[in-house]
Amino acid sequence: MNQSIDDRMNPNPGRAKNKGCESCKTIKFCMNSWLDKNAVDAMERIMKRKVFSAGRKIYRRGNPSQSFYVVQSGTVKVERILGDGRHYVHGFYHSGDVFGIESFCHQSYCNDATALDDTQICAIERSQFELLSATNPQVQKMISQLISSELRLIEKRLIDRHLDVEKQLLIFLHDLTKRCCESFSEDRRFSLPMSQYDIASYLGVRHESVCRALKKMQRQGVTQKKSKNIEIINIDNALSPLHL
Amino acid sequence: MNQSIDDRMNPNPGRAKNKGCESCKTIKFCMNSWLDKNAVDAMERIMKRKVFSAGRKIYRRGNPSQSFYVVQSGTVKVERILGDGRHYVHGFYHSGDVFGIESFCHQSYCNDATALDDTQICAIERSQFELLSATNPQVQKMISQLISSELRLIEKRLIDRHLDVEKQLLIFLHDLTKRCCESFSEDRRFSLPMSQYDIASYLGVRHESVCRALKKMQRQGVTQKKSKNIEIINIDNALSPLHL
DNA sequence: CGTATGCTTGATGGTTATCAATTATGGTGG
DNA sequence: CCACCATAATTGATAACCATCAAGCATACG
Numbered sequence: 202m203n204q205s206i207d208d209r210m211n212p213n214p215g216r217a218k219n220k221g222c223e224s225c226k227t228i229k230f231c232m233n234s235w236l237d238k239n240a241v242d243a244m245e246r247i248m249k250r251k252v253f254s255a256g257r258k259i260y261r262r263g264n265p266s267q268s269f270y271v272v273q274s275g276t277v278k279v280e281r282i283l284g285d286g287r288h289y290v291h292g293f294y295h296s297g298d299v300f301g302i303e304s305f306c307h308q309s310y311c312n313d314a315t316a317l318d319d320t321q322i323c324a325i326e327r328s329q330f331e332l333l334s335a336t337n338p339q340v341q342k343m344i345s346q347l348i349s350s351e352l353r354l355i356e357k358r359l360i361d362r363h364l365d366v367e368k369q370l371l372i373f374l375h376d377l378t379k380r381c382c383e384s385f386s387e388d389r390r391f392s393l394p395m396s397q398y399d400i401a402s403y404l405g406v407r408h409e410s411v412c413r414a415l416k417k418m419q420r421q422g423v424t425q426k427k428s429k430n431i432e433i434i435n436i437d438n439a440l441s442p443l444h445l
Numbered sequence: 446m447n448q449s450i451d452d453r454m455n456p457n458p459g460r461a462k463n464k465g466c467e468s469c470k471t472i473k474f475c476m477n478s479w480l481d482k483n484a485v486d487a488m489e490r491i492m493k494r495k496v497f498s499a500g501r502k503i504y505r506r507g508n509p510s511q512s513f514y515v516v517q518s519g520t521v522k523v524e525r526i527l528g529d530g531r532h533y534v535h536g537f538y539h540s541g542d543v544f545g546i547e548s549f550c551h552q553s554y555c556n557d558a559t560a561l562d563d564t565q566i567c568a569i570e571r572s573q574f575e576l577l578s579a580t581n582p583q584v585q586k587m588i589s590q591l592i593s594s595e596l597r598l599i600e601k602r603l604i605d606r607h608l609d610v611e612k613q614l615l616i617f618l619h620d621l622t623k624r625c626c627e628s629f630s631e632d633r634r635f636s637l638p639m640s641q642y643d644i645a646s647y648l649g650v651r652h653e654s655v656c657r658a659l660k661k662m663q664r665q666g667v668t669q670k671k672s673k674n675i676e677i678i679n680i681d682n683a684l685s686p687l688h689l
Numbered sequence: 690c691g692t693a694t695g696c697t698t699g700a701t702g703g704t705t706a707t708c709a710a711t712t713a714t715g716g717t718g719g
Numbered sequence: 720c721c722a723c724c725a726t727a728a729t730t731g732a733t734a735a736c737c738a739t740c741a742a743g744c745a746t747a748c749g
Contacts, residue, residue, distance in 0.1 A: 345588050407705075409729080410706080
């Protein structure tokens with residue numbers, strides 16, 4: 202409850218040079234894939250690149266929701282603390298993901314957003330975005346599509362929540378692998394950017410359960426761990442009975 | 446799996462006379478509350494009223510999602526059958542609710558929609574709606590707001606899913622009371638439009654658990670049952686420790 | 690009046706929350 | 720470079736909750 206202790210809000214986040222979306226590695230994931238050249242150019246003019254170091258807050262619940270964001274590199278955790286003290290993780294966002302959309306139709310942010318890594322993001326101001334959207338139907342449609350994507354993701358989690366912890370964790374790691382490893386056939390070793398506590402909050406279970414499930418997967422040879430890195434060995438076989 | 450047995454799709458649904466939104470009892474809940482007089486008139490011209498009797502399908506998963514809908518009276522269940530055979534209930538929709546929005550950004554419907562009562566609805570064709578939306582920023586914004594509302598509801602369910610069945614059921618009945626009873630201070634007796642199986646699918650639990658929880662609430666005097674009617678006696682006291 | 694569907698109840702086992710305690714890890718300052 | 724601290728991860732024991740299976744009852748509907 203003592204906010205000042207954990208107050209890591211970045212008072213003056215680093216600002217990266219705007220090099221243009223053409224040079225951005227995330228362009229193939231980014232919202233620009235919805236848009237034609239003209240719209241991309243217009244979007245590019247209203248995007249501001251920023252850098253946050255690990256642990257910094259990007260926005261905070263209750264602040265006016267003036268922008269939404271695209272992750273260029275790194276990982277962002279979007280969460281809030283519930284009335285009963287639990288942490289609810291709305292989502293983890295990786296390179297190419299759009300976040301802050303859950304608050305787009307609200308005056309103020311519903312969640313806190315925190316950089317888990319050193320993270321580069323593109324900020325899009327809503328006021329400028331709405332000017333653009335008023336004249337460009339592609340841009341209009343984009344925002345509905347983005348909110349709709351969030352809806353699908355949350356609904357998927359709602360449906361998966363009846364599965365036992367181990368299966369939920371398999372699905373979580375599988376999705377993470379798809380996001381974090383460039384190509385799926387390549388190296389599947391990566392370090393988990395979030396803590397077991399974060400994963401537990403995301404899945405709605407206790408951190409002890411996450412720990413035990415991870416251990417069990419290692420014993421069964423589904424994953425391997427070397428220091429902080431995790432490697433997915435044969436997750437597909439483990440997932441196949443799940444009717445995904 | 447034998448679809449024809451349960452094939453209750455209405456081949457030729459009744460069509461109610463369009464009397465205009467002014468005379469519609471749901472106007473205070475309806476999407477029209479977002480819009481000014483001009484936009485309401487325009488919406489009114491593209492809305493078609495239809496009647497479905499209990500058990501009829503309004504749309505079906507996989508069909509092209511040409512319309513979305515507002516409930517005038519009655520109750521609509523939106524659900525789909527998952528890969529493992531479970532029924533997942535996306536939502537129940539009552540007077541004034543908008544449904545079909547979950548499929549707005551898709552080519553085809555993601556779910557089946559079924560009338561649980563004799564139900565009157567307004568259908569809004571997407572093609573006509575998008576023409577309207579291209580020139581009217583209020584209408585544009587409305588669709589984002591509607592999808593965003595669905596997102597909030599689903600997220601609420603995701604968060605509540607860790608609660609035990611009895612608490613989830615309390616919350617469910619509380620929400621239902623707010624929707625089904627005109628004023629909250631008035632009579633809180635109403636008949637549940639959906640089966641215990643439906644409620645169980647909505648909450649992601651077994652129907653036996655729903656039955657036991659309902660019985661327990663009756664024993665504790667939280668609810669009373671007379672034939673098919675249920676009456677909420679003192680749900681607020683039961684809900685107060687839940688930090689809602 | 691028979692059948693289908695929904696509802697009810699009991700017994701049992703499995704999964705996870707909970708509480709408690711210990712070990713590892715990373716970062717900080719001396 | 721090491722000692723120290725805070726945080727994260729681990730492990731064990733126990734109890735609560737719910738799924739599951741099975742069987743019987745109620746209700747509606749033709």
